[in-house]
Amino acid sequence: MYGNCFAQSSYTSIFSKAKPETVAEINKHKICNFYRKGQMLFTEGAFPFGLYYIKTGKVKLSHLGQDGKEQIIRLINAGDVIGYRALISNDRYNGSAVTLEDANVCFIPKEVFLHVLQTDASVGFELMKLLSVELKTAEIRLTYLAQKPVRERLAETLLFIKQTYGCEQDAVTLDVRLSREEIANLVGTATESIIRLLSEFNKDGMIALDGKKIKIVNEEELIKIANLENV
């Protein structure tokens, strides 16, 4: 657990303290679907009709900049919910959600979720906590984008990916396939810069590259380069 700018992760679940009736109500009304890699759960600009719960799989949430460039806002893992921000503030989606691999996703209709919010205070409070954690994450990340050079941001992003998605059996290969472009859109820089820096990290023995697979070989050194925030 690095005290880095992506520190949110490890949030349990907004339903962790829900009443049995709440869980039953949601189970009754949820609609589960299978999505292939690269499919879109929802689109930036659309109005939300419900909440998405990621049962299995990985998802990216990305926002389009003025010139159409993608900025990846959050990485979402199995067990997380998405789409709540727009739902709560009765607003359009601020980003599109696209699966990074095949995924099983449950949809909880808006009315059901809003009803749950009214009948089970614990869900509301947990949701408030989740929003708070994400707000903190976003605000720390603001600082990091404004103040850190690309090299440090990449190191930190690699650590963050490990923290979010973990590793394969070998305990070093990041358990997600992201293109260089996607990494660039997460770090907030040009794809070429990422390609150059990754091969530099590779040459310097911090990571090992094998196609889209990235192994974290020397984590201590990466942490040093990342120049992380407190803790």
Place this chain on the structure above:
Amino acid sequence: MYGNCFAQSSYTSIFSKAKPETVAEINKHKICNFYRKGQMLFTEGAFPFGLYYIKTGKVKLSHLGQDGKEQIIRLINAGDVIGYRALISNDRYNGSAVTLEDANVCFIPKEVFLHVLQTDASVGFELMKLLSVELKTAEIRLTYLAQKPVRERLAETLLFIKQTYGCEQDAVTLDVRLSREEIANLVGTATESIIRLLSEFNKDGMIALDGKKIKIVNEEELIKIANLENV
């Protein structure tokens, strides 16, 4: 109302729909204080003991980067509350709050506020909405920091300041005194860059400078330079 990255503003109040008893309870327990310009309401890293309501005056919320450089996270105006994020997630403050001018501030003790949250669902729901709006703001701002050049960011920031704090009687002079360094820490760049760009904007007739006073002379042009997000 620009659809810009600082679009939050115009949020009314988390107590707008509160019950009379709620208001009474808060009024009974609140502690009001006067703060001189430059005084600190709370410090990054400390644990929160309550919520701050800004009755009059202006406040900046800033986070320290790794090398000790200030990043201004939010600008707060009279009528806003601050300190709720840390309170909700039972976390340390992620930023320090400092007055930008003399201010009257009410303090609502933690227990009182948490009790209100339990007894008046409207406050919780409004707080959730506020958090949602701020999260959106922060995530749009992430994109803007990652993708826009300093010139565009400065133009947008000037418009944002106008939107947040408004103007003096003349309807063009921004109603707040910020140092060049503070503007730089809001935009996320070096002070010298801001000084150069401001005098460039001045020369080109978009703004007029008079010490710390900044007049928005040609707003249309500024909007054009800012290259704003949708709407």
Place this chain on the structure above:
DNA sequence: CGCAAAACATGACAAATGTCATCTTTCCCG
């Protein structure tokens, strides 16, 4: 009022980063 400190301003320069062009490799789909 006058002085010291802070803020503002400006130039010169270096470093970081983005862009463009081109080539190679990998991946996907029929």
Place this chain on the structure above:
DNA sequence: CGGGAAAGATGACATTTGTCATGTTTTGCG
């Protein structure tokens, strides 16, 4: 399995932006 498209890689270069040095102006306070 093969061919085309996408992704990855690399070099040359321009641009943006930050840094440092230095001078000027403003501000606050005894």
